[in-house]
Amino acid sequence: MSFTTxxxxxxxxxxxxxxxxxxxxxxxxxGYFQKDKKWKQRLEFSGLIFFLVLAASDAxxxxxxxxxxxxxxxxxxxxxxxxxxxxxxxxxSAPQITCFDAAGNQFEPGLVQAIDSNTAIISIAVPMPGTCxxx
Numbered sequence: 471m472s473f474t475t476x477x478x479x480x481x482x483x484x485x486x487x488x489x490x491x492x493x494x495x496x497x498x499x500x501g502y503f504q505k506d507k508k509w510k511q512r513l514e515f516s517g518l519i520f521f522l523v524l525a526a527s528d529a530x531x532x533x534x535x536x537x538x539x540x541x542x543x544x545x546x547x548x549x550x551x552x553x554x555x556x557x558x559x560x561x562x563s564a565p566q567i568t569c570f571d572a573a574g575n576q577f578e579p580g581l582v583q584a585i586d587s588n589t590a591i592i593s594i595a596v597p598m599p600g601t602c603x604x605x
Contacts (some may be wrong), residue, residue, distance in 0.1 A: 544603065556590045568604075
């Protein structure tokens, strides 16, 4: 399931939860005014659905928010440079940085220095074009 699909499902669950809340309120009013003896049972059932749907929605949001953070990948391309300023915006001063040359071969950068929680400077011994990713 893609992240976009998960967001759609989460929002649909929230809408269903709120609709069940309004149905519960409507049933309460109808039962109260018609002196229906089963209105309390319908109200309890609608309330239960409301809370179950919202709980499922929140659980889904938690799981996919965590998964989105795991999948967040920043990328920077460079050409014949020895020092690259990498603004990854991941909110961590220790991202996992992987570098590749122009041919796609992975190589170890000489030094990775964190400037702040969103920026790092990558030093490369031999100037060459390539790409670095951070997650």
